[in-house]
Amino acid sequence: MLPPAPRLPEARTLIEMDRYFVLHAPRQTGKTTILDTLASELTAEGDTAALAFSCERAKAAGDDYPAAESLLLDSLREAADLSGWPKKLLPPGAWPQVTPGSRFGAALSAWCRRSPRRVVLFLDEIDALQGNSLVSILSQLRDGHNKRSKGYPFPASMVLCGLRDLRDYKVASGGDPTQFSSASPFNIIADSLRLGDFTAGQIAELYDQHTQKTGQQFTKDAVDRVFELTQGQPWLVNALAHEITSTMQVTGTITTCQVDDAKERLIRARTTHLDALAARLHEPRVKQVIEPIVAGTSPGTDIAFDHAASYVHDLGLIRGTRDMVIANPIYREVLLRVLGDRTERFVRADPHSFVLPDGRFDLARLLEEFVVFWREHGEVLIQQEGYHEAACQIILMAFLHRLVNGGGHLDREYAAGTKRLDVLIRWPHTGPDGERLMQREAMELRVWRASANDPKPEGLAQLDRYLDRLTLTTGVLVIFDRRPEASPWNERGDFEQATTPSGRQVTVLRV
Incomplete structure (x- = not known):
């Protein structure tokens, strides 16, 4: 395990400045480990009682904020009891009996009043709080935070830790994320830190x-x-x-x-971590961002899209809110496999029949078989595909995966605004002298949409650059015709030979 604290040095600085802030990152990135380590280090130094506890139990309370308060206080006390601290540092034996909706803040104040040290709290899994419960707790934190300047005993510093950034907490509790009024329980946060990935x-x-x-x-x-x-x-x-x-x-x-x-x-x-990410793909906000990435179309430019992009970035699915690319190659592959599950069930061809006598992969036959498949199933699959704008890419990727992945590998590159999806087939085989060889076949996928020019010239130029990067002499350009005036489905599937700007001979398939 890497030492947690050096991964987030800013947190220690903000805590020493008595700030309240958000720490957010995708799941399984080390947030809880960092909180536990920071709490232990701060407490060991002698002038702070720093405690990390989870808010996860309070998820069951939903909008029932009195129940949420009780569950949070139970979790806080349990974490304190397990800390091994001397009795003088522990919270009081009984919480103040006050009106529901103010119990959590009153309990923190009572603890700080009797503690000989400054109290620092880490609220882990703050995402578990929902609706009225979230608003109630954050309102109490804001009230206590603002009264500290008048001598009111309250935690010196507090960290809200979870999956989402500050703005999304306001969305989750039913507020307008564009409005941060003076009465908002969200404006006490000094900063929002995102835990980064490993270098x-x-x-x-x-x-x-x-x-x-x-x-x-x-x-x-x-x-x-x-x-x-x-x-x-x-x-x-x-x-x-x-x-x-x-x-x-x-x-x-x-x-x-x-x-x-x-x-x-x-x-x-499809381990739990990957499955949990895949399950998000049909959430409206996630689809709003992922669909143009897969389709290669331009992303949205309105505020709603910006908020959706921030949310998908917080989930860890994309690298940033400007680049509009999937976070890493493993996620990139998982997403397309999940989206193509339905199509794969329609593919009946035997993968072994595409292996040539010399052990190489028969790409020409695969393309011919795809034409047959497309004529028979393409129209229905496009209509059924939830990611309608990216349907063509998803369907061909599923077809390739079904027939290639048993003995070879598929590498895919795609991003919003590129108008294409690049594919590299890697197929290991044995040469005539017993040496291990790797067959590589490159493809570029383009879509001819309504009111647009034929993408062939631009596609040939982009395929040329892709082949140059791969040091390959030939490739395949697939053009899907999504125009209303396209040929009938049973007539689609024309092959032609074309020359790229640098003189490479490539195959063009129009479907």
Whole structure:
């Protein structure tokens, strides 16, 4: 485990300044570990009683704010009792009997009044509070915070920790996120910190701890591959290493091949973390952001889209609110596999029949089979696809996945505003002399939409750049015709040969 505190040095500074602030990050990134460590370090220094406790129990209360107060106070007392502190630092034996809606604030004040140290609180899983309960608790915190200047005993610093940023708490409690009035319980927050992902150096440091303990090494290329696949997402970094060392039980030096195998196993198993992210895809705010990313269309420019993008970023699904790209290659693959589940059930072709006698993959036949599939099922699948704007890309990706992924790999690149989705098929096979070879086939997917020009010229230029980056001499450009005047479904599927601006000969498939 990496030392938690150096990952968020600003938190310590804000606490020392007696600030109230939000710490947010996607799930499984180390928030709770950092809070527990900060609480222990601050308490050990002798002038602070710092306590972290979870608000998760209060989720069951919903809008019942008196019940939420009781559940929070139960969690707080339990955490204090388990802390091992001397009795003088613990909260009072009985909470003040006051009107519901003010009990939580009164309890904190009573504790601070008797504590010989400054009290610092970390409210973990603050997302669990909902509606009126969330408003009630935050209102009490704001009231106590503002009365501190008049000598009112209240926690010196407080950290609200959860998945979401401050603005989204206001949305969750029914407020207008664009309005932060003086009476708002949300305006006490001095700052909002987001816990970042691991750097490549931190991954190397983490894996080196395993090497020091067991003697088993990761090659530098393997560590670099982990960073490439995860972009430092902490759960994925740990899950890949655990899959390799514990589940796959690799005993020698760990290489990039084993990292790739572990990645595929995690995706196929659809572990809880990945499944939880995938379950979000049909939330309206998530779909609003992910659909233009998959389709390559331009994202929205209004305030509602900005708020949706912030929410999806807080979930950890996208890298930033401006780039509009999926956070890492593993998420990128999981999202398309989940969205393509329905289509895969329609694919009846035998994957083994696409392997040529020399062990290579028969891409030409796959394209011909896709034309047959598209004519038969395309219209129905597009109508059924929830991500309507990205339906063509999702359907072809599902078809490829069903037929390629048994013996090969699919690498996908897509982002909002690019007007395309790039695909690289990697197919390992054995050469005539027994050597291990890797067949690579590149494809670019474009959509011809209503009132737009034929995307072929721009597609050829972009495919040319993609092939140049991959050092390949040929590729495939697939153009989906979504115009009202497109040919009847049973006539679609024309192949032609074309030349890219640099002179590469490529295949163009129009469907």
